[in-house]
Amino acid sequence: QVQLVESGGGLVQAGGSLRLSCAASGRALNTYALGWFRQAPGKEREFVARISWRDGSTYYLDSVKGRFTISRDNTKNTVYLQMNSLKPEDTAGYYCAAGPDYRRPRYQYEYDSWGQGTQVTVSS
Numbered sequence: 001q002v003q004l005v006e007s008g009g010g011l012v013q014a015g016g017s018l019r020l021s022c023a024a025s026g027r028a029l030n031t032y033a034l035g036w037f038r039q040a041p042g043k044e045r046e047f048v049a050r051i052s053w054r055d056g057s058t059y060y061l062d063s064v065k066g067r068f069t070i071s072r073d074n075t076k077n078t079v080y081l082q083m084n085s086l087k088p089e090d091t092a093g094y095y096c097a098a099g100p101d102y103r104r105p106r107y108q109y110e111y112d113s114w115g116q117g118t119q120v121t122v123s124s
Contacts, residue, residue, distance in 0.1 A: 002027050002098040002113040009094060009118030012086055016122070020081040022096030022115060029053040033101040034079040035111060036070065038092035038120075045095070047106050051079060054101060064090075086122045093117040 008020040022034065035050035049060045049070040058070050069082040079096065099111035 002029070002032065004096045004098060004113055004115035006094065006096045006115040006118040009120045011121045011123065014086060014088055014122055014124050016086050017082070017084045018086065018120060020083065020094055020096075020118060020120075022079045022081075024077045024079070024096075024098065029077060029098070031101055032098045033103075033105055034070075034072065035097045035099065035105060036079075036081045037095045037097060037108065037111075038090075039095070039117075040092040043092075045108050047108075048094070049081060050105065052101050059104070059106070083120070086120075088122045088124045091120060091122050093119050 002024050003026040005023045012018055032053050033050045036048040037045050038048050039045040051058050051070045051072055067085045072079045095117045096115040097111035098113040099105040103110050
């Protein structure tokens with residue numbers, strides 16, 4: 001498994017920005033996809049974005065396209081989620097996860113390593 005630690009959450013006004021970071025360790029990442037999920041109280045955990053560590057290909061939840069950008073820094077084994085134009089409905093705990101890249105994972109069960117989460121709260 002990969003060990004993952006998130007940081008960067010906080011409180012922001014609607015229209016503002018945050019950048020989340022996820023530091024990975026424990027295994028080489030070349031066969032993994034790194035994903036971001038979010039979960040609001042009383043709601044299911046939902047997929048937000050993923051990136052292939054090998055080739056950098058990305059995939060996004062439709063509602064965040066054009067606002068969120070997932071990226072990686074190979075030298076730091078870190079994945080980022082840049083969140084712009086934040087909306088109150090983006091409020092959730094955000095979780096970093098790692099899973100086999102070949103699956104092109106989009107669902108919670110397809111990931112086998114998880115961070116502890118970081119809270120993002122967007123006020124109106």
